[in-house]
Amino acid sequence: MKKYITLLVVLFSMVSIAQPSKEKIEKVKALKVAYITKELSLTTAEAEKFWPIYNTYDEKQFELRHNKMKTIMKKYKGDGLDKLSDKEASTILSDMESIDEELVALKKKFTREAKEIIGAKKVLQLKKAEEEFTRTLFKQYKGKDKK
Template identity: 25%
Template sequence: MKKILFATLMFLTATFAHAQNEEARQKIESAKIALISERLGLTPEDAQKFWPIYNEYSQKRRENHIEFSNARRNFNPETATEQETQEMLKLGREVKERQLKLEGEYSDRMLQVIDSRQLMSLQNAERDFKKMLLDRLDQRRQQQQNSNEQLRKQNNERMRNKRNN
């Protein structure tokens, strides 16, 4: 019974964490869409044509990234053979080449809907959004570290007070 309860609890925790991650991912995606829409100044007609192309491009780019991330996660340079290391390097080059080809293909497709200035604005908006996201993550990490430090100090103070009493 305890094992079933524990397994159920773990499942619910994992499900909740996944739901939170999915919710966070949706919020991030919405913010990205808002930033890009603002920067590009798309007309409703252009937006209707642009977003399906951009979303397809983003999905393919994400798949490319996931493939390489999974390979890197399973690669241990300390135990890898020379051949495995060569294969990893080759995969890295292939992924970069695919990414470059993807950018060229989708840039051409997007230029049928938006002009070259908007395409440059898109690239700048993506870079700015990534920087903003990383900055926020750094801020959160810093806040978490500060919070942990405060808790440590409070706990130390409590321990001192208990000893003195």
């Protein structure tokens, strides 16, 4: 749970600071699609069935992580956290837990659907490819930040 909250805070911070343009987001998505397609060696038939469900999953995941979590985090931005009552804090934690549960359910549904299309082995390869892509992206971002 701590990992997820930390990750969400980091992602929220990056989004808040960077505020990437729609053009940059689309460029990253295109690079991600190319990277995943290459790493998974998807056939044309697999790609036709896989990408629509992946894109739906990715959009819903982004919405949950970014939009809903951003709304929650705005409530205690700055010194707002110190001003929260225990009841308000409990409500926020409950909201965060609900989002986490939605994310888990979404991931399970996607994994089940993807497994039917590309098989279990390629689903595992997908998870690895996503992690490697994200790691590479962070390294590039971190490198640009130092310049």
